[in-house]
Amino acid sequence: MKMLLISGSPYARKVRIILRELEVECELNMLSTYPPTEDEVGCYNPSLRIPTLIDGKEEIFESDLIVEYVLETYGHRSGAHQAKVPFLPQRYKQETKWIDLKRSAIVETLIDTMVNAAYLNWCGLTETRRNLMGFSLESRWEQRIARCLDWLEEQATPDGFSPGFLTLQDIEFICAVEWTDARMQYPWREGRPTLAALVDSFADRPSFAESQFPPMPDFLMPALEEQGKTSSG
Ligand SMILES: N[C@@H](CCC(=O)N[C@@H](CS)C(=O)NCC(=O)O)C(=O)O
Structure with missing residues (x-):
């Protein structure tokens, strides 16, 4: 394979x-x-x-x-x-099927929106004008990112979305926010202590430690600095 x-x-x-x-x-x-x-x-x-x-x-x-x-x-x-906290090799648990699937769906929306926002920024578009329907894309995306994160914060525990197991939802979420840490300076941890603890609790696990994102390539550094200025006001 x-x-x-x-x-x-x-x-x-x-x-x-x-x-x-x-x-x-x-x-x-x-x-x-x-x-x-x-x-x-x-x-x-x-x-x-x-x-x-x-x-x-x-x-x-x-x-x-x-x-x-x-x-x-x-x-x-x-x-x-075999791990102390075993990986659950299924998309959802039968007894929590719909909430598990909704978490996966929201994390997917979160990462897609974050990637789109970063790509727009790397085009030099930090502020687009309102579209023909009267709203600006990046402020809508910003609102969506914040709401998705807040919703997930309410659902999370410091030991994962289903404590006792490493679930697909934990993995999907950690990949999403660690990508933003590596590629844009979005303060997702601020006001979200449970999500922050969840991410930290799996940091040493070999599957995560061995697949960390590489640093931002040099050619994207100017955009990262610009994002930093924008997010700190
Ligand atoms: N929905 C797709 C998204 C995959 C995706 O966007 N991959 C990026 C790399 S992170 C890519 O290949 N982009 C190339 C392009 O957009 O042309 C998935 O879940 O596999």
Whole structure:
């Protein structure tokens, strides 16, 4: 099995963490250029995005589908149960199905919005004018990010969203906020002590420690400084 990815992708990192938790061998094919080219990814994934997983004849894309595939195919691996806080190799627990799925959905909205906000900023667009419907995209996104984080703060415990286990929702959330720490200066910890404690509680776990995001590339540093100025007013 091999996966096409870049080391700075929050979508790829969650798959990496799950593979590591399940002790599934996978060749990590780190792409050296960004964005992925037609030649590298186009023959596997029409969206031209990573992560893309190739397992024999099966080519899987979209990180959530990759997660489903990995859990269905390799979720029974015993390694998953050996840790003190075991990884729960399923998308949700039956008794908390809808809340688990809603948490995953909100975390996905959170990371998509944060990535869009960062990309807009890296285009030099720190303030767009109101659109034809009368609202500005970035203030709507800012509002959404804050509301999603506040909603998650109410749901979290310092030991995870379902204490006693490492769940998919914990992994998805940690990948989302640690990406923002590495790529934009968004103060998500402020006023959200439970989420901060949750992230810190898993920091030393090998699957997280080994897949940390690399530092911001030099060519994005000016944008990061600009973001810092904007968020501190
Ligand atoms: N919904 C997709 C998002 C994947 C995604 O946006 N990947 C980024 C890297 S973090 C990418 O490949 N971007 C290239 C592009 O937008 O052309 C997933 O969950 O896999």
